[in-house]
Amino acid sequence: MEAPLAPARRAEQPEREAQRPQGPELSTDAVDRPRHAQGRPLGLVSAGRPRAVVVVTGSELVRGDRRDANGPYLAAELGRLGLEPSRIVIVGDAETELEAAVRDGLEADLCVLTGGLGPTHDDRTVEVLARVTGRRLVVDEALEREIERVSRAVAERLRRPYGDFAGGVRKQASLPEGATALGLAGTAPAVLLQVDGRVAVALPGPPGELRRLWSKVVESGPVGQLLERVGAPERRVLRFFGPSESAVARALDEAGGEGEGLAVTVCARDLEIHVDFVVEPGGEARAEALESALRDRFPAELFADDERPVEELVLQACRSRGWKLGAAESSTGGLVAARLTSVPGSSDVFVGGVVAYANEAKEAALGVPRELLATHGAVSAEAAEAMAVGARERLGVDVAVAVTGIAGPGGGTADKPVGLVFLHGQSPETAAAREVHLPGDRDDVRARATALALHLLRRLLIQPGTNARARAG
Incomplete structure (x- = not known):
C-alpha cells in the first residue's frame, strides 16, 4: 500500500514520514529493468x-x-x-x-x-x-x-x-x-x-x-x-507507485499468470512499477482477469492506466483547478523542474523553479531563516517546509514542492547519512511532508528524489486511484 501522506505542521513541530529502505522506491527492486511475469523471454506472443x-x-x-x-x-x-x-x-x-x-x-x-x-x-x-x-x-x-x-x-x-x-x-x-x-x-x-x-x-x-x-x-x-501481414496487438498498461516489483509479479502469478495470446512484462521505472500487457486475439479474457486482479490488489497504488508520465498528471491536476505550480530544489538541482517542463504546454501551469543549493541561496532566494538553518540544518524537514513556503511566496504560485537531501558520495553523517531526503509540498488546501532514505549512488538518489517529489505532488493534488480509468467489464 502507498503510505499515507503525513500532514505538514508548523516548522517547530513537523510531522514527517520516516522510511527505511523498503518498498519499490527505496530498494534495489526499483532499479530500471524489465522482468517477465513468468520468466519467459521478452517479446510478442505470436511466433x-x-x-x-x-x-x-x-x-x-x-x-x-x-x-x-x-x-x-x-x-x-x-x-x-x-x-x-x-x-x-x-x-x-x-x-x-x-x-x-x-x-x-x-x-x-x-x-x-x-x-x-x-x-x-x-x-x-x-x-x-x-x-x-x-x-x-x-x-x-x-x-x-x-x-x-x-x-x-x-x-x-x-x-x-x-x-x-x-x-x-x-x-x-x-x-x-x-x-x-x-x-x-x-x-x-x-x-x-x-x-x-x-x-x-x-x-x-x-x-x-x-x-x-x-x-x-x-x-x-x-x-x-x-x-x-498481421495487425498490431492490443497493448495495455497499469502503473503503480508503492508496491514492490516482486509483490506485483507475485499477484500476477496468484491470479493465474499468462495464457495463450497474452504476454505480461513487469518493469520498475523511476520508482514506479509498470505492468505491460500485450494481448493477441484470444487472450482478451485472460488479460481482463489479470488486470482486474491487480486493480483489486493495489487500488490505492494504481495511479494510471495509460502512458502519461506523473509530471503530466500533476500539471493536469493543477490546470483543472486553475492553480500555478513552482518548485524549490537543493539536492535535485533542477531535475524536478526539468521533468515538469519536458511536458509540452507546461508553461500555462508551471511558473518556475528555484535551485537553492547553498545556505546563502536558500536565505536570499527563498527566504529561509538563517536561524532555522543554524538550528536544524539545510537537510531537515524544517528547511524543506520553509523552502516550499518561500517558493509559494517568491514565485507567486498556488502549489509548491521542495526537496533537500544528501546525494553523496560525501557529506553524510551518522545522524544524516547519504541518501537522506526531505520533501515538502503545499497547496491552498493542504500540505504534506516526507522523509526518506534512498539507496544508490549520487545519480540514483537525485533521480529517485525527483520521482518522489512528483509523486508527492500527485498525491497532494489527486486522490489515490482516481487517475486510473475504470475499464468496463
Whole structure:
C-alpha cells in the first residue's frame, strides 16, 4: 500500500514520514529493468509475427561515452506496430564488426540500421549495406541536389564557407543500387532497400533526426506490406507507485499468470512499477482477469492506466483547478523542474523553479531563516517546509514542492547519512511532508528524489486511484 501522506505542521513541530529502505522506491527492486511475469523471454506472443532486428552503430556507444537512445525507441515502436523486435545489436564503426551485424540483421524480415550516415570517413553504414547485398553504389542526383541545398543553408547560417561541407555531399547522396531515399534530417537521408523479400532501413544516428524520419519509414510501401501481414496487438498498461516489483509479479502469478495470446512484462521505472500487457486475439479474457486482479490488489497504488508520465498528471491536476505550480530544489538541482517542463504546454501551469543549493541561496532566494538553518540544518524537514513556503511566496504560485537531501558520495553523517531526503509540498488546501532514505549512488538518489517529489505532488493534488480509468467489464 502507498503510505499515507503525513500532514505538514508548523516548522517547530513537523510531522514527517520516516522510511527505511523498503518498498519499490527505496530498494534495489526499483532499479530500471524489465522482468517477465513468468520468466519467459521478452517479446510478442505470436511466433508468426514478422521479426525485426535493430543494429546501432557508433564507437562512442561501444566505449560507453554515450548511451544508446535509438535502440529502445525503435524496439518500442516496432512492437507497437505489431512486429517482433528480436534483438538490439550495438557495434562500433569498424567495418568488420558492422558488416557481420548487417549480415546477421538481414536474416530478419526488417533490419533497421542507425548511425553511420554522415559525411566523414568513419560513416560506413551505406557502403557496408551495399557490399553485403552485392549492390554497387550509385549517386542519386535528386538527393545530391537536396543535400547540397541544405548544406549551403547550414553553411550560411553558421557563417562558414560551403567548401567545408561540399566534400560530404556526394558521399551522402550515394546509395546502394535499387535503394530509395525517404527524406532528409539535416544532411543525412533515410535509406530503404529491399533484399530478397526482406527490408533494410538505414537511419541517422542523432535521436532527433531518427525520430523525424521514422514516420516516413512506417509509411513506406515495403514496410506497410510487412505490417499488413498481421495487425498490431492490443497493448495495455497499469502503473503503480508503492508496491514492490516482486509483490506485483507475485499477484500476477496468484491470479493465474499468462495464457495463450497474452504476454505480461513487469518493469520498475523511476520508482514506479509498470505492468505491460500485450494481448493477441484470444487472450482478451485472460488479460481482463489479470488486470482486474491487480486493480483489486493495489487500488490505492494504481495511479494510471495509460502512458502519461506523473509530471503530466500533476500539471493536469493543477490546470483543472486553475492553480500555478513552482518548485524549490537543493539536492535535485533542477531535475524536478526539468521533468515538469519536458511536458509540452507546461508553461500555462508551471511558473518556475528555484535551485537553492547553498545556505546563502536558500536565505536570499527563498527566504529561509538563517536561524532555522543554524538550528536544524539545510537537510531537515524544517528547511524543506520553509523552502516550499518561500517558493509559494517568491514565485507567486498556488502549489509548491521542495526537496533537500544528501546525494553523496560525501557529506553524510551518522545522524544524516547519504541518501537522506526531505520533501515538502503545499497547496491552498493542504500540505504534506516526507522523509526518506534512498539507496544508490549520487545519480540514483537525485533521480529517485525527483520521482518522489512528483509523486508527492500527485498525491497532494489527486486522490489515490482516481487517475486510473475504470475499464468496463
